Amino acid sequence: MITRRDFLKGSSIAMGALAASGLRAPLTRAEGARQDAPPNVLLIMTDDMGYKDIGAHGHPHLMTPVMDGLREESVRLEQFHAIDPTCSPTRAALMTGRYSSRVGVWHTVMGRYMLREDEVTMADVFRGAGYRTAIFGKWHLGDTYPYAPRFRGFEHSVVHWGGGVGQAPDYWGNNYFEDHYHKNGEWKPFQGYCTDVFFDEALRFIEQHRDEPFFVYLPTNAAHQTHSNVPQRYADRYEDVDAPDRLKRFWGMISNLDDNLGVMLDRLDRWGLSDNTILVFMTDDGTTMGEEFNAGLRGTKGSHYDGGHRVPCFVRYPNGGIEGGRDVTRLTANIDLMPTLLELCGVSAPMDLAFDGASLAPLLTGEAVDWPDRTLCLHNQRVLHPIKGRNWAVMTDRWRLVDGAELHDIQADPGQQNNIIDDHPDVAGRLREAYDRWWEDISEHFGETTRFYVGSEHENPVALCAHDWLTDGTHNIPWHQNNIRNRMESNGPWALRAVRSGRYAFVLRERPAVAEYPLEAEQARLEVGDHNVTAEVEPGATEVRFEVELPAGDTMLQTWLIEDGEAARGAYYVDVHYLDG
Numbered sequence: 001m002i003t004r005r006d007f008l009k010g011s012s013i014a015m016g017a018l019a020a021s022g023l024r025a026p027l028t029r030a031e032g033a034r035q036d037a038p039p040n041v042l043l044i045m046t047d048d049m050g051y052k053d054i055g056a057h058g059h060p061h062l063m064t065p066v067m068d069g070l071r072e073e074s075v076r077l078e079q080f081h082a083i084d085p086t087c088s089p090t091r092a093a094l095m096t097g098r099y100s101s102r103v104g105v106w107h108t109v110m111g112r113y114m115l116r117e118d119e120v121t122m123a124d125v126f127r128g129a130g131y132r133t134a135i136f137g138k139w140h141l142g143d144t145y146p147y148a149p150r151f152r153g154f155e156h157s158v159v160h161w162g163g164g165v166g167q168a169p170d171y172w173g174n175n176y177f178e179d180h181y182h183k184n185g186e187w188k189p190f191q192g193y194c195t196d197v198f199f200d201e202a203l204r205f206i207e208q209h210r211d212e213p214f215f216v217y218l219p220t221n222a223a224h225q226t227h228s229n230v231p232q233r234y235a236d237r238y239e240d241v242d243a244p245d246r247l248k249r250f251w252g253m254i255s256n257l258d259d260n261l262g263v264m265l266d267r268l269d270r271w272g273l274s275d276n277t278i279l280v281f282m283t284d285d286g287t288t289m290g291e292e293f294n295a296g297l298r299g300t301k302g303s304h305y306d307g308g309h310r311v312p313c314f315v316r317y318p319n320g321g322i323e324g325g326r327d328v329t330r331l332t333a334n335i336d337l338m339p340t341l342l343e344l345c346g347v348s349a350p351m352d353l354a355f356d357g358a359s360l361a362p363l364l365t366g367e368a369v370d371w372p373d374r375t376l377c378l379h380n381q382r383v384l385h386p387i388k389g390r391n392w393a394v395m396t397d398r399w400r401l402v403d404g405a406e407l408h409d410i411q412a413d414p415g416q417q418n419n420i421i422d423d424h425p426d427v428a429g430r431l432r433e434a435y436d437r438w439w440e441d442i443s444e445h446f447g448e449t450t451r452f453y454v455g456s457e458h459e460n461p462v463a464l465c466a467h468d469w470l471t472d473g474t475h476n477i478p479w480h481q482n483n484i485r486n487r488m489e490s491n492g493p494w495a496l497r498a499v500r501s502g503r504y505a506f507v508l509r510e511r512p513a514v515a516e517y518p519l520e521a522e523q524a525r526l527e528v529g530d531h532n533v534t535a536e537v538e539p540g541a542t543e544v545r546f547e548v549e550l551p552a553g554d555t556m557l558q559t560w561l562i563e564d565g566e567a568a569r570g571a572y573y574v575d576v577h578y579l580d581g
Helices: 004-009 012-020 065-073 087-096 122-128 194-208 232-238 245-270 334-345 361-365 425-445 481-485
Strands: 040-046 075-077 132-138 156-160 180-183 186-189 214-219 277-283 313-316 326-328 376-379 392-395 399-402 406-409 452-454 462-465 494-498 502-509 523-528 531-536 544-550 553-563 566-569 573-580
Touching (some): 040 334, 087 334, 122 334, 245 277, 376 425, 399 425, 452 462, 452 573, 502 523
Parallel strands (some): 040 277, 075 326, 132 156, 452 494
Antiparallel strands (some): 075 313, 376 392, 392 399, 399 406, 494 553, 523 531, 553 566
16 A cells, blocks of 8 residues: 555655556656657646625626636636635645545644645655646644644745634744745745735746656745735725725735736747646635625635635646637536646545545536535634534535525525525434534544654654634634734643754743744743743843653643733744754
């Protein structure tokens, strides 16, 4: 059996094993300009743009001429759903072709966004098949070993940390301009606006590897609205619109995306790559700008109504018989894209890898004659432990069952305004049964905790952040750097896995080391494994250090920074160093 570790090694032994399992051998365009040369893949996913946040979809103000043009050249998946309807779950499902909760992801904080280490990603398979693989932008499936993109099949990565630029795990002080991003394991400074940087870096990678097949994943931070920022000239494009500034800035972020997409498409044309590149453009969840701008759909980001998860998805691939200007109206989802792209590229996944999604290749090429009806389920949990019956929906081509209490005929009532459950009790009963089966199927590992690995030879030290405290409510999670600046009074434990027994150092800080911020506490306390120790904090110190012996295995870590005898806060940042055995 081929494991994830075989993919990550990238060794000749692993490549030989992959070939033996039926996976495609490494190919390059240097073999000749054959018509069967492997296609490239460029997967672009923007953040927090709903279905209508594109000019061609009827937005009254947005100017997106490039997106509109790409739409005309593409097959449009008109009933495409990002399940589940927030950032990390969408990404987990996209990268694995499996339901997000099945692979350990049902939140965006508290460690519940880290893709379980034994899951195989799209990048793993493409890299094993000889593709050059890279990611630029927002990963949001874990920032440290073994979850970070450089450990999940991406040979090249330039990403911010956490769920958005400037969130608590990210480089301190990042604000969308002149930021530091994590490049192949190290923080590096970059000049310019975040979206410009990510597109520029993607173009650099594509140009470097344009004679080889590549898989480039470009999930932008924009247009993530919370604490968003954009060059003023883009917001000024909407200065004549009578709308709040937050809307103009959001639209400005989309206009900047549109400009960058235009440069990308132009370069692909110039380099002769357009025809043999599968280009997918999609977004990760519904809009954050309210139902007023959501094409009449009910709900916005996070909602289990269609407005929270129905998103645009365009697919362009001239060499693959995918003729643009056509709509596909059958029910499709992000879990379908991994099996679809692998089939279009002639790349086989390991035989024991079970997808929840289906290949859409027959729909995209127009060859599907008898496409079967399907039933898909979703939920929005955003809690420490999943709760059956919380914010769920079951979808078919015609029906939406919401929370088991509302039934909507989506073809007659796309805005989900009319509950007709009393008229169709048999349909509602059948869909409730589908939900029960789905829950039973995906919940096998709900009792497990995805842990931070410390003491690994792959990464030492490991940076922990209060963003990942395991608490019963998210209202007291310091998920953004502004929470840290405001010194949120909160605390919680981290779940660790000590890979090796030995001596570990725990360095506690209120802000990361680069901030050089003095602790306001007089005393610090650490509890990990069997250790419960305290230390005095020297006046003006920016950190306090503990050293303890830990056995290999799973444990919990919690810290306290004590001021005036009151333990109001934990250390927001802790670096864990493995010292020796």
